[in-house]
Amino acid sequence: MIEILYQLDEHLLFISSYQEANQLTFVLKRETKSASCPHCGHLSHRPHSTYIRTIHDLPVGDQAVILIIQLHKWFCNQTDCTTKIFTEKVPWLSPYRRKTKRLEDTLRTIAFSMSCLQAEKVCQRLHMPTSHDSLLDLIKYTSVTEIADPSPFCGH
Structure with missing residues (x-):
């Protein structure tokens, strides 16, 4: 299972795991030396603090998977940048979301x-707990980037 987590992100450091009834929980830490400011793109090497996010991932077997991950906040040292402190972004997780992109898909x-x-x-x-309202939100905010071939039953 640890190898699967490393496929998500090579910077993940496994801390511990525990199992409850129908749930696996992994405690992880993201070890990075720098991060790019989302506003100006400047690479920052100056950490500010850390914070914890609880993320749901795809189930394994008949057990839900919870990732408790410690992430970093960074200072942006660019004097002309309006962002002074920012959180590091991870490619497999959308900002402000509590589910991995693969679970959302x-x-x-x-x-x-x-x-x-x-x-x-x-x-x-x-074992992917969600509400019908959350599913409706996923549908609502799904962008339709390309239109499929028109149906022969549609009149133009």
Whole structure:
């Protein structure tokens, strides 16, 4: 399982894990020496502090997976940048979200394939706890970047 977590991010350091009823919890730390400011792009080597995020990931077998991860905040040293302190970004996690991108993609696929009330029940059964409202939000905020081939039944 640890190898799967390292596939998410090579900077993850495994601290500990524990198992509860139908749930695996992994405590991780992200070890980085620098981060790029999201506003100006300047590479900062000056850490500010750390903070903890609790993230849901895809289930393993019949157990939900929770990642408790320690991330860093950094100072931006650029004098002309309006951002003075920023949080490091990880590629497998969207800002302000509590689910990994791969879990969100799976939930989105399920939500688009059936009604959200049915999808909620399926997700609960698959150990991906979510509400039908969260599934509706995933559908609502999904961007349609390209239009599929038009149906022969559509008149133009």
